[in-house]
Amino acid sequence: MDSEGTSGVTVEFFGIARQRAGRTRIVVCRGLESTRLGDVLLATAERLPELAGECLDGSRPRDGYLANINARRFTVDPDTPIQAGDHVLLLAADAGG
Amino acid sequence: MSTVPGYHGRYLRIDLADRTSRQVPWPEGVLRRFLGGAGLGSWVLRCETPDDVDPLAPESPLVFVFSSLVGSPLTTSAKFAVLAKSPLTGRINDSLSSSHFAIAGKRTGYDAIVIVGAADGPTTLVVTPDGVRFESAETEWGLGSRETGGRVQDRLGGKRAGFQVAAIGPAGERLINFATISHDARHAGRGGLGAVMGSKRLKAIAVAGDRVVSYADPDRLVEISRDLSKRSLGPATAKYRELGTVDNLMTFNRLGSLPTRNFQSGVFAEASKLAPESLEADRNRTRSSCAACTIGCEHIYPLVRSDEGAGRENSGGVRMEYENLFALGPLCGVSDPQTVLAASARCDELGLDTISTGASIAFAMECAERGLVEIPGLRFGNGDAMLAMIDDIGNRHEWGDLLADGTRAAAERIGGGSQSFAPHVKGLELPGYEPRALQAMALGFAVGTRGADHNRSGAYEVDFSPEVGRIDASPETIELVVRVEDEAVLMDSLILCKFLRGVFEDRVAGMAELLRPVTGWDVSAEELLETAGRIVTAKKAYNIAQGWTPAEDTLPQRFFEEPLGEGSSQGAQLDPDRLAAQIRAYNLFRGWTAEGYVPADRLVALGLA
Numbered sequence: 001m002d003s004e005g006t007s008g009v010t011v012e013f014f015g016i017a018r019q020r021a022g023r024t025r026i027v028v029c030r031g032l033e034s035t036r037l038g039d040v041l042l043a044t045a046e047r048l049p050e051l052a053g054e055c056l057d058g059s060r061p062r063d064g065y066l067a068n069i070n071a072r073r074f075t076v077d078p079d080t081p082i083q084a085g086d087h088v089l090l091l092a093a094d095a096g097g
Numbered sequence: 098m099s100t101v102p103g104y105h106g107r108y109l110r111i112d113l114a115d116r117t118s119r120q121v122p123w124p125e126g127v128l129r130r131f132l133g134g135a136g137l138g139s140w141v142l143r144c145e146t147p148d149d150v151d152p153l154a155p156e157s158p159l160v161f162v163f164s165s166l167v168g169s170p171l172t173t174s175a176k177f178a179v180l181a182k183s184p185l186t187g188r189i190n191d192s193l194s195s196s197h198f199a200i201a202g203k204r205t206g207y208d209a210i211v212i213v214g215a216a217d218g219p220t221t222l223v224v225t226p227d228g229v230r231f232e233s234a235e236t237e238w239g240l241g242s243r244e245t246g247g248r249v250q251d252r253l254g255g256k257r258a259g260f261q262v263a264a265i266g267p268a269g270e271r272l273i274n275f276a277t278i279s280h281d282a283r284h285a286g287r288g289g290l291g292a293v294m295g296s297k298r299l300k301a302i303a304v305a306g307d308r309v310v311s312y313a314d315p316d317r318l319v320e321i322s323r324d325l326s327k328r329s330l331g332p333a334t335a336k337y338r339e340l341g342t343v344d345n346l347m348t349f350n351r352l353g354s355l356p357t358r359n360f361q362s363g364v365f366a367e368a369s370k371l372a373p374e375s376l377e378a379d380r381n382r383t384r385s386s387c388a389a390c391t392i393g394c395e396h397i398y399p400l401v402r403s404d405e406g407a408g409r410e411n412s413g414g415v416r417m418e419y420e421n422l423f424a425l426g427p428l429c430g431v432s433d434p435q436t437v438l439a440a441s442a443r444c445d446e447l448g449l450d451t452i453s454t455g456a457s458i459a460f461a462m463e464c465a466e467r468g469l470v471e472i473p474g475l476r477f478g479n480g481d482a483m484l485a486m487i488d489d490i491g492n493r494h495e496w497g498d499l500l501a502d503g504t505r506a507a508a509e510r511i512g513g514g515s516q517s518f519a520p521h522v523k524g525l526e527l528p529g530y531e532p533r534a535l536q537a538m539a540l541g542f543a544v545g546t547r548g549a550d551h552n553r554s555g556a557y558e559v560d561f562s563p564e565v566g567r568i569d570a571s572p573e574t575i576e577l578v579v580r581v582e583d584e585a586v587l588m589d590s591l592i593l594c595k596f597l598r599g600v601f602e603d604r605v606a607g608m609a610e611l612l613r614p615v616t617g618w619d620v621s622a623e624e625l626l627e628t629a630g631r632i633v634t635a636k637k638a639y640n641i642a643q644g645w646t647p648a649e650d651t652l653p654q655r656f657f658e659e660p661l662g663e664g665s666s667q668g669a670q671l672d673p674d675r676l677a678a679q680i681r682a683y684n685l686f687r688g689w690t691a692e693g694y695v696p697a698d699r700l701v702a703l704g705l706a
Contacts, residue, residue, distance in 0.1 A: 014351065015344040016335050054332070064332040064599055066561065071352050071665030075563045091348050092336040094599050095561045097419035097529055097551060 007085050009035065011044050014091040017065065020050045029084070037067055038078025040088050055090060066093045101128050102313040103165030103615040108141065109207040111222065111229055113297050114155060114214030118229040123208070129618055130704055133164025135191040136590030136632040137209065138180035142189065143639045145211055150643075152184040152289075153272060153296035155215035161263075161302070162209040164592045165615050167199045168309065170322035172329050173594035175199045175388035182643060183288035184296075185274040185453070185503045186524035186548050189639045190288030193552075193592060194263075195387035198280040198304065201261035206308035216298040221249055223260075226306045234300035241446040242266040242279035249301050259305040266448025269295035271493050273501040275453035275526075279445070282416060283387065286450045288525060288547060289503075313617030321611060325600070329391045333599025337394035338384075340373045342419035345529070347372050349423075352567075353666030354534035356527070357427040358477045359459035360520050360655060363531045364664035367432035371422060376434050383414065392596055400438055415442045423529035424455025429462060430477030440484055447491035456526035457500040458486050460507065460519055469513040472496050517654035522549035533656050534666035535560040536570045540578050540679050543650045544693075546636040552595070555581040568669045575682045583629035590632060631703040634687065638695050638705055647692045650680050 008030035013021045028043035029035050038059030045052040055065050059078040068074050068089040069082070082088065100106025104123075111118040131137040138160050145158040159181045166174040177199040183190035202210070206226045219234035237245040245264040253260045261280065268276035269291030276291030277284040285291075294300075312318050336344050346368055349355040353363040369375060376382070376398055386393035397414040415438045425431065425440040444451045462477050464470045474482040475496075489497025499507050504526055508519035520527045525548025532539035541554030551557060559577040560567035584604050588595055591608060601607035606622040613620060637645075652671065660670040681691040688699045700706040 012351070014348045015340055019339065062332060064335070066563075068352070072568070073563075073566060074561060077563065089348075089351065092344065093561065094333065094336060094596070095345055095348070095557050096337075096555075096595055096598075097342045097345050097423075 008032070009040050009082055009084065010087045011040065012087055012089045014089060016092060017051065017055045017090045020054050021048050022050070029082075033084055035082050036078060037069075037075065037080040037082055037088065040082055041067070041078070044090075061090065064093055066091055101165075102311045102617050103169075104128055104310060105203075105206050105208050105308065107207060108209035108211055109205070109224065109229070110211045110213070112214040113212060113216040113220065113231070113299060116231050120207075126704070128165075129616075129620075130628060130631060131635075132587070132590040132628060133166070133208065134162055134176070134178040134193065134590040134592035135180070135586060136628070137164070138162040138178050138191055139189065139632055139635045139639065141209060141211060142180045143635055143642075145213070146182060146639070146643075148642050150182060152182040152187065152293060155297065156213060157182055157293060157296075159212045159290065159293050159297065159299075160209060161202060161212075163199055163203040164590065165310075166591050166593065166611065167203045169312065169615060170319060171593070171611060172322070172326045172389065172391045173387070173597055174592070175390070176592040176594070177202055178589065178592060179278055179285040179290050181290050181293040183290070183524070183547065184272070184292045185289040187643060188523055188547060188645065189636050189643075190290060190547050191553075191589065192278070192285035192287050192290055193589060194278070194280060194283045194285040195390065195594065196261070196281040196283045197388045198261040198263050200388060201259060201306065202304040203310075204306035204308050205304050206306055210302070212297065212299065215296065219298050219300050221301040221303060222299060223253065223303045225304070226308050237264075237300050238270060239267060242277075242448050243282060243446070245301055246280065249303050253303055253305075260303045261305070262301050262303045264301035265291040265294050265299075266446060268292075268448040268491050270300070271491070271501070272296060273449065273490065273493065274503045274506070275450040277448045277450055279448055282445065284445070284450070287452065287550065289450070291448050312615055314614035317614035321614065325597075325611070326391045328600040329597060331600060334392050334596055337392055337596050341394055341396035341417070343373050343376065343396065343417055343422050345419040346422060349529070349531075351665060352534060353661060353664030353669070354531040355427055356423060356529055356531050358430045359428060359456075359463040359518060360527070360531065361463070362663060363534050363661045363666050365427035365432070368427060370432040371426045371434055371437060376417065385416075387594070390594065392594065394596055398438055400442060401435055415445070417441060420529055421451035421455070424452045425483065428455050428459040428529075429483050431480045431483055432478070433480050436480030436484065440480075440487055443484065443487050443491075447487070449487070449491060452528050453503060453526040454487060454490060456520050457490065457504050457507065458483055460504045460515075461486070461496065461500055463518060464511055464515055467513070469511055469515055470496070517658070520653060522652055523547070523649050525549050530557050531661070531666070532652055533661050533669040533671055535567050536671065537565065537567065537574050537578055539652060539656070539671055539676065540570070540574065540683065541582065543652055543676060543680055544683050546633070546640055549652075553582070553585055553589070554578070555585040555595070568666060570679070572682075575679060575686055578683065579686050582633065583626055586629045586632050587625055590628075630687065631705065634689070634695055634699065634703055635705055637689065637693070638700065641694060650693060651676070
């Protein structure tokens with residue numbers, strides 16, 4: 001997190017989400033000290049409508065997708081607290097190889 | 098013959114030594130208690146295998162098994178299982194493959210084909226409802242599996258005659274401990290079953306027939322098959338359709354869980370060069386699917402011919418999966434896509450398991466960098482040296498002869514502390530899931546009956562879930578690891594593709610729903626979970642009879658002593674006491690002793706005594 005808490009939240013895309021988004025990442029929720037995952041995903045869908053319905057279901061990842069906070073903890077809970085400077089990864093839930 | 102719908106009610110037992118065969122009916126109740134595929138195979142293998150047998154001895158059986166679902170309209174059901182005692186691990190090994198071989202094999206009129214003995218010379222088995230023929234394979238000996246399959250098929254009348262042919266390549270003939278059995282460029286890949294086939298001088302097995310099974314409720318079967326196919330085209334499988342399993346590469350790299358340079362790191366700095374979008378650059382990728390599959394996860398990349406690579410090309414293109422990509426790429430420090438594609442194609446042609454091949458070479462690279470061995474040029478990142486070593490392994494040439502026995506055996510001979518970083522469990526090389534960064538998977542690797550394996554355990558699903566932390570596994574981890582292992586063993590017994598997992602709201606209940614109209618059994622999810630426990634325990638009992646000890650249920654010392662040094666899993670390592678406690682808890686959850694032995698009353702309760 002940057003010292004002023006204004007760096008926003010970086011959303012990183014992997015796999016299908018990256019294909020649909022057409023980019024590897026975006027920054028949303030600039031200016032907020034803290035927020036929650038649901039708001040991050042809603043802001044993401046607003047910026048990238050291609051993801052809505054495909055990888056996102058409102059304020060949650062759609063079935064078959066997961067969010068991961070700072071490359072550590074997986075979640076689908078829209079109430080998960082998110083701080084400015086955090087990274088939210090949007091990726092496929094199935095990691096079969 | 099009256100039998101359970103979906104089955105023929107018998108298996109075929111072939112003795113290559115005296116060129117005889119006989120039909121063996123399944124005992125009452127066995128089909129319902131073991132289903133098919135890996136489950137039924139574990140039952141018959143346990144019955145047919147002498148205790149402490151040499152996996153490459155003539156009396157060591159090799160078993161091809163189908164299931165009640167093979168040949169049905171259910172998507173992804175065209176699969177077969179091959180089982181034997183693994184020469185790589187000395188433990189039970191079940192490898193699955195998807196192809197028309199499964200459908201043709203079942204149409205021979207048998208639910209399984211058990212092969213014992215060894216032939217006098219190179220042999221092709223031809224199995225039809227009319228009987229078994231033993232034909233010379235002298236002219237195919239030395240050829241790759243694909244060419245062998247084509248030749249045998251032509252000799253038997255071409256595709257119109259309906260024969261499908263599974264074969265071994267040169268690696269199987271040379272008894273390389275991780276040789277595959279191949280059909281239609283698909284492989285029963287892990288654990289060296291190609292070597293078991295080679296030890297019997299069995300080059301190929303051709304199957305064809307017209308025997309079909311009845312179904313208990315054909316109308317309902319068609320109805321649920323349509324529904325399953327429709328669901329298989331939904332978002333849960335989009336990843337596999339559009340990108341394939343190679344999609345894992347960048348995700349795993351970001352999570353610090355991409356095994357790199359023989360598990361020295363969980364991050365590969367050059368991973369993006371091997372990302373799906375990089376693989377696609379300048380290549381006309383094509384998609385394909387297994388027989389009777391609606392998902393279509395295969396992504397095939399053409400090889401660009403070059404003078405340097407002359408003789409290494411595979412004109413049919415290369416099916417690229419995450420596992421061959423990771424093993425022949427980051428694990429060996431190689432980032433050139435063309436080299437990785439060429440390496441994968443060469444493994445296919447020789448009939449080598451790509452995971453064990455890449456892991457063996459990566460292990461040798463680390464030994465070379467530590468000065469434990471002198472192998473000119475073999476260093477992390479040297480793709481040419483990797484390609485040359487694949488040929489040396491396939492030909493058992495010089496250092497390749499040592500690596501052809503796998504990393505456990507190689508480390509025992511090299512010494513110098515190399516056992517601590519030989520990347521195997523029970524002799525089976527680890528797949529592309531870094532256990533320090535995915536610690537439920539670490540438990541799955543440790544307790545796996547066939548060794549370090551992501552297909553039998555599937556515990557990475559637990560790591561990739563909100564329920565537990567992937568680096569700080571909690572007590573709930575144990576129950577979840579057992580659950581996904583149970584689900585996997587059911588899918589491997591029915592036999593269904595695991596990429597269907599996401600389309601079931603409740604996987605076990607969903608599988609019961611598929612089984613009912615096929616067999617007519619009023620089977621419940623509860624019964625299937627008990628069946629899963631029975632099959633896992635049968636595999637365990639097999640291993641105990643073959644000499645298993647609790648000391649085998651662990652991971653290489655590296656994972657306890659060396660924390661990951663970079664990336665999102667920086668600092669992660671395994672705690673030996675915690676893993677040992679988890680293993681004890683897992684064993685008790687299974688109804689075994691804390692050490693992992695199966696009590697006699699548990700065997701009786703499961704019908705395994």
